[in-house]
Amino acid sequence: MRVSLPGTAAGLLVLVGAAGSACAADGASTGEAFAWLKKMAAASRQLNYSGTIVYQHRNHVETSRVVHFVNSAGGEFEKLETLDGPAREVVRSNDQVVCYLPNVKKVLIEERNRSARNFPALVPESVHGLSESYDMSTESADRIAGHDCQWVALTPRDQLRYGRRFCAETASGLPLRAQTINETGDAVESFAFTEITIGGPFNRDRVRSRYADASKKQKWRVERSGFSGPAATPADTGWVLTSRLPGFRKMMEGKRSIAGRETISQIVFSDGLAAVSVFIEPLQQHPAGQPLSHQGAVNIYTKAHGSNVVTVLGEAPAKTIMQIGDSLQLKPLTAAVQQ
Amino acid sequence: MDAISALMDGELEADEARRQLLKVKEDRTLRTRWDDYHLIGDAMRGETALSPQFGEILARRLAAEPTVLSPRRFPSHRNRLSTYAMSAAASLGAVAFVGGMALGPTGIAVSDSSKGPTGATARTNIAGTGMPPTPALPEANVPSDGRMNEYLLAHQGFSPSTALQGIGPYIRSVSTTGQITGR
Numbered sequence: 001m002r003v004s005l006p007g008t009a010a011g012l013l014v015l016v017g018a019a020g021s022a023c024a025a026d027g028a029s030t031g032e033a034f035a036w037l038k039k040m041a042a043a044s045r046q047l048n049y050s051g052t053i054v055y056q057h058r059n060h061v062e063t064s065r066v067v068h069f070v071n072s073a074g075g076e077f078e079k080l081e082t083l084d085g086p087a088r089e090v091v092r093s094n095d096q097v098v099c100y101l102p103n104v105k106k107v108l109i110e111e112r113n114r115s116a117r118n119f120p121a122l123v124p125e126s127v128h129g130l131s132e133s134y135d136m137s138t139e140s141a142d143r144i145a146g147h148d149c150q151w152v153a154l155t156p157r158d159q160l161r162y163g164r165r166f167c168a169e170t171a172s173g174l175p176l177r178a179q180t181i182n183e184t185g186d187a188v189e190s191f192a193f194t195e196i197t198i199g200g201p202f203n204r205d206r207v208r209s210r211y212a213d214a215s216k217k218q219k220w221r222v223e224r225s226g227f228s229g230p231a232a233t234p235a236d237t238g239w240v241l242t243s244r245l246p247g248f249r250k251m252m253e254g255k256r257s258i259a260g261r262e263t264i265s266q267i268v269f270s271d272g273l274a275a276v277s278v279f280i281e282p283l284q285q286h287p288a289g290q291p292l293s294h295q296g297a298v299n300i301y302t303k304a305h306g307s308n309v310v311t312v313l314g315e316a317p318a319k320t321i322m323q324i325g326d327s328l329q330l331k332p333l334t335a336a337v338q339q
Numbered sequence: 340m341d342a343i344s345a346l347m348d349g350e351l352e353a354d355e356a357r358r359q360l361l362k363v364k365e366d367r368t369l370r371t372r373w374d375d376y377h378l379i380g381d382a383m384r385g386e387t388a389l390s391p392q393f394g395e396i397l398a399r400r401l402a403a404e405p406t407v408l409s410p411r412r413f414p415s416h417r418n419r420l421s422t423y424a425m426s427a428a429a430s431l432g433a434v435a436f437v438g439g440m441a442l443g444p445t446g447i448a449v450s451d452s453s454k455g456p457t458g459a460t461a462r463t464n465i466a467g468t469g470m471p472p473t474p475a476l477p478e479a480n481v482p483s484d485g486r487m488n489e490y491l492l493a494h495q496g497f498s499p500s501t502a503l504q505g506i507g508p509y510i511r512s513v514s515t516t517g518q519i520t521g522r
Contacts, residue, residue, distance in 0.1 A: 037503065044505040055510050058482070068505055078506040088513040092506055099492065099513050108512075110492050166503070178504050191507045225493055252497060259489045268497045277494040288486075295483040295491060295511045311490050315500060 033136035034127040036152045039173030040166060046070055047172055050206070051145070051196030052083075057189040057296035069202045077207035089209045100211040100220075107215050108259070111226030130272040133157055133247035134164075142167050144176040145193045154273060159183050160245060160320045161274050162297060172198055180297035180315060189297035189315075223259035237265035239280055243327040245320065247271040269314075269324065276314030276324055283309050292318060301325045343372050488512050 050067040062085065068078040080090040086103040099108040130136065139151035149167040156163050163181035168174065177192040209215075215222075237253055252268040258279070265280040287302045287309045294300060299321045300313040305328065312325040345351050346359045363369045483491075492512035495501055501508055 041502050044503060053507050055507065060482075062510060064507070064510055066506055080506045080509055082510065082513065085515050088515070090506060090509040090513060092509070097492065097496065097509065099488075099509075101513065108489060108492055110496065112496055164500075175504055178500075178507075191504060223489065225489060256493070258493050266493065268494075270497075270499060273499050275494070275498040275500075277490070277497060279490055279493070290481040293481045293483045293487065295487065295514050298483075298491065298494075298511055300483055300487050300490070311487070313487065313490060313494055315498065 029137045030127065030131055030135075032138050033152050033154070034130065036138065036150065036166075036168050036173065037130075037136075040152075040168050040175045043169070043173040044068070044175065045076065047174060047198060048200050048202065049174060049196060049198045050200070051193045053080075054192050054194055055190075055296070056187075056192075057294075063194075067206050069204075069207050071202050071204075077204070079207045079209070089211060091207065091209045091212075093207075098209065100209050100215060102211055102214075105215075105218065105220040107211075107220050107222045109222060109224045109226075111224070129249075130154070133161060133271040134273065139165075141170070145196050147176060147196065147198075149176050158246065159317065160247065160323075161271060161316050162188065164273060169198065174198060182317065225256070225258045225260075227254060227256045237267060237280065238331055239265060239267060239278070239328055240331050241269075241324060241327045242329050243323070245269065245324065248276065248324075251275070274315045276312060276316055276321060278324060278328060279311040279313075280305070280308050280328075281311070283307050287311075292322070294318070306330075341372075343369060344376060347373075347376055483514060485514060488514060 048069050050065070053064050053066050055062045055064065063083045065081045065083060066078065068076070070076055075094055076092070077094075078092045082088045086101075088102070089100040091098045091100070095112040097110040097112075099110075101108070127136075134154040134156055137153050137155070139153050142149050142151055144167055148170040150170055152166045152168060154164045165177075165179045165181060166175045167177040169176050174196075176196065178190065179187045180189040182188045211220075214220075235254060237255060248269040248271050250267060251270045252266070254266060256264055256266050258264050258281070261281065263282065265278075267278045267280075269276045269278070283304060287304060289302070291303060292299070292301050297315040298313055299316065299318040300311065301318070301321045302309065302311045303325055304310070310325055310328055312321050312328075314321060342351070342355075342359050343363070346356055346363075351359060363373050489512075491514070492509075495509055495512055498508070
């Protein structure tokens with residue numbers, strides 16, 4: 001094992017060198033790819049569309065109906081309805097996301113505040129920031145769900161992040177297929193439309209949950225999350241990372257509630273494409289279950305830290321997630337104050 | 340069209356297929372090709388459950404797997420202690436092993452602190468501050484049990500991918516894979 005290590009390091013250097021020269025040669029392609037990304041983000045936000053989407057990760061496949069509408073005032077409404085397994089619905093109306101879980105008679109509500117809505121990382125904001133971490137390029141043209149589309153690839157420059165590939169509908173830019181690729185070149189997750197209608201008039205009924213009334217009448221359990229609780233502050237949480245992760249910048253930090261539990265700290269790091277959230281919650285009981293798990297491309301790492309439980313998750317390799325979790329510390333001054 | 344691919348496609352007569360299967364069993368090169376073809380087929384169908392080097396990595400791991408609990412191999416008191424300490428840190432070690440933790444500022448594993456060729460020292464390193472000298476598996480292999488859904492929901496809105504893909508990725512936050520409902 002040990003003798004192979006210098007080889008690994010040399011291989012890495014070769015890879016880095018190759019990425020560097022490819023970058024210099026493909027400046028035009030980078031610009032083109034970035035333009036496609038912006039077009040994708042705009043299309044996802046501004047277009048009316050409805051279709052069937054297949055979500056695939058590892059050996060797991062789930063099919064859903066999705067609908068996205070924008071009203072004349074620019075308000076966004078979308079709905080996801082699972083077609084496989086237990087019925088579930090996710091409805092987003094502007095800043096509010098509501099999950100209906102009829103099998104457990106539960107409603108999860110995630111409320112975003114104004115500052116979160118203007119969150120800069122929501123749209124890939126700069127070609128420079130992204131190209132620091134990814135080699136961006138346009139690839140072949142393709143056809144998905146009967147629509148012509150253009151493949152756009154973001155290849156990571158290091159192993160801290162996953163690669164991404166999107167096939168954007170040629171005319172509108174709407175992403176018809178999105179893949180997350182790991183370091184061995186396998187898709188760890190993919191979303192693909194199998195059928196889609198782009199355009200059509202706004203229809204509020206189609207983006208309303210079928211459980212909206214039943215959940216109220218039958219008094220389903222409602223669990224609220226967000227930044228609107230009494231303890232919510234968009235502020236310094238007192239936690240810092242002791243080691244810097246190349247390419248990742250802190251995008252948001254604040255105190256929030258999750259499922260009614262107040263004073264949970266959340267810090268979000270992003271490289272412009274992938275995001276990793278760190279949650280720090282006062283320890284009620286020792287974290288149960290596996291310390292490391294995944295949900296599609298999202299890896300999840302949980303550990304106890306003093307009297308807190310730290311949960312780190314995001315669409316990045318497990319190594320990155322754990323590195324963030326393990327370098328989290330209370331700032332010395334704050335620690336002294338809290339004790 | 341070679342015999343392996345014909346065999347895979349079910350295009351050989353029963354006798355010929357039997358002969359080929361025997362050959363595959365005996366010939367390492369053919370077996371590798373058989374694996375490769377299946378991998379390619381899986382990849383084309385999007386059924387890539389395991390990484391291409393899975394077999395190789397697994398074999399290497401098995402070979403490196405130490406007989407750690409044998410006192411004969413670790414006669415010194417100190418080493419035995421570290422073995423017990425290792426057991427105590429087993430959960431952490433297992434996490435690191437499964438998750439392929441390769442911590443460190445550079446991300447390049449350096450293992451010059453390992454003293455022996457067996458995995459015992461290596462695994463002690465994982466539980467300690469060092470890094471595993473074995474190649475890292477890239478992902479966590481345990482699916483989320485649904486307990487994390489509320490955190491996934493709280494995270495989702497902050498991901499730039501959500502801005503690119505719309506509501507689709509929110510399916511992660513209503514996952515029922517291995518679900519433990521309620522909390």
